[in-house]
Amino acid sequence: MKVSQNIGIVNALIRITAGFTILTFATSKLTRKHWKESHLLLAALGAMKVGEGILRYCPIVDLFESRNDHDHNHDYNKGASPNKSIQNLMNKFMSQEGTDSILEEVKEQTTTDHSTQDKMEF
Incomplete structure (x- = not known):
């Protein structure tokens, strides 16, 4: 499967910023209440957003683009x-x-x- 960049540079910078913000918030809460699974989930989501921003690839955008292409071919x-x-x-x-x-x-x-x-x- 060939993965190509599907988000712009501004979108990537917003994802990186929001991802680091969510990751920082989640890890700070996780240090106090390490038994809360919601903070662990937030940390994973924040890390995912940072990764999407760095790679400039979003699987959700790719899913919608491929469905849109399929609908246009129908x-x-x-x-x-x-x-x-x-x-x-x-x-x-x-x-x-x-x-x-x-x-x-x-x-x-x-x-x-x-x-x-x-x-x-x-």
Whole structure:
């Protein structure tokens, strides 16, 4: 598995600073109350943030980016990707004929929404 940097330098510096702050807090509390497992967990989380900042790699960001890439590769609307359907809608909207048809569709939809709303009121 090839790991590449996926966070910026400012984000890395913030992670390092926050990680050292959490780590310092947790270790100072851990010296007084060494039986508390929550302080040990905080120390581990702080160390993890420092490590993420130094390596400039966050596994959570990588997970979301890989899911986002997977979602973009998935076919929506029977073979059309969301970007293409949005592009088609924009092209339709930019032409005068498309604008009129979109306005008609919106008017029809609002009238049907109002009629169903009237039926729902008691």
